[in-house]
Amino acid sequence: MEFFSEYAVFLAKTVTLVIAILVVLASFAALRNKGRGKTAGQLQVSKLNDFYKGLRERLEQTLLDKDQLKALRKSQVKTEKKQKKNPEAKPRVFVLDFDGDIKASATESLRHEITALLTLATPKDEVVLRLESGGGMVHSYGLASSQLARIREAGVPLTVCIDKVAASGGYMMACIGEKIISAPFAILGSIGVVAQLPNVNRLLKKHDIDFEVLTAGEYKRTLTVFGENTEKGREKFQEDLDITHQLFKNFVARYRPQLAIDEVATGEIWLGVAALDKQLVDELKTSDQYLAERAKQSELYHLHYAERKSLQERIGIAASSSVDRVLMNWWGRLTQNRFW
Structure with a gap:
């Protein structure tokens, strides 16, 4: 126990020192950024064909002997020269990623990525969205869905790939x-x-604590955390949920008219195999397989709009990571657990 006491004191001193340093740096960053506007982000574009080519070439270097590799490279050079003399216009595929949290925070980047690609994309091109989301706030995912609708309205084909989950607001997208x-x-x-x-x-009543809820408007508050809820308030709250659900159903039915909407809009979830039978999806395949196939006849461009974080934000992220590592190390020593 003496060891643990000494270690706890050491840990407290270390964490205090780290926090003190970070507070000073954060204050400096705040003063430095005072009066400045929000720093703009940057659109990053990478060609996925080069990525797939690099994977193949690395494997060829490992598996083929010197003569085989030399002959293969010679053949590839001839093919590339021939293509340069007779260039063939290949369709373009713009690849986007959306990893959704409860607030659909990734919408901020998605909106800029879509704005950028729509300046060049034509109906001959394609947009592929790799989507992962278990859903979240109605208004947040409503905005994210509206961003994707811009692609459809522009007449550009949109393909959505789901490797893990697209449920609730995720399926709305x-x-x-x-x-x-x-x-x-x-x-x-x-x-x-x-x-x-x-x-x-x-x-609160048990401890003789009063909590007053004052409203202007009959339904300004229906259910509350601290106030006394009424049956009338519950009925109105349920009515609002039913209206939202109907809007959700209408939205899905508009874009997937082949669905038996009342049969699938029960709040249930299905795995991909069963979802195919319900016509919730059109094909079973991973995004890797689909993109690798498209790369054979198309030019693939991955778009990512990266927000530039301020020094203060970067310090906050570093502080959080440092504290997490210290606490995990301390807990590991106490419990003799290992963390990968």
Whole structure:
């Protein structure tokens, strides 16, 4: 126990020192950035064909002997020269990624990526969205879906690939794709709406604590955490949920008219294999397989709009990572657990 006490004191001193240093740096960063506007981000574009080519060439270097590799490279050079003399216009595929949290925070980057590609994309091109999301806030995913709708309205083919999950708000985005491709065991569906909140009014009453809720407007507040909820308020809250659900169903049915919407809009989820039978998806395939196939006849461009973080934000991220590492190391020593 003496060891643990000494180690706890050492840990406390270390964490205090780290926090003190970070506070000073954060203050300096705040003063430096005072009066400056938000730093603009940057659109990063990479050609995925080069990535696939690099993978193949690395494998060829390992598996082929010197003579075989020399002959192969010679043949490739001839082919490339021939293509340069008779250039063939290949269709373009713009690849985007969306990794959604509960607030659909990735929408901020997605909107800029879509704005950029729509300046050049034509109906002969294609946009592929690699989507991962279990859903979240209605208004946040509503905006994300509206961004994707811009691609459809421009007449550019949109393919959505789902490797792990696209449920609830995630499926709301996915359904906009003219083609939805899913891995066999990805999670899809959950076309429903849920809301929940605790109520501690009885606990407050037990301790003689009053909590007043004043509103102007009959339904300004329906259910609350601290106030006393009424049956009328519950009915209105449920009515709002039902309206939102109906809007969700109508939205999905608009882009996927082949669905038996009342059958699938029950809030249930399905794995990819079952989702194919329900027509929630069009094909079972991983995004890697689909893009590798498209790379054979198309030029693939991956777009990512990266927000430039301020010094203060970078310090905050570094601080969080440092504290996490210290605490994990301390807990590992106490419990003799190993962390990978």
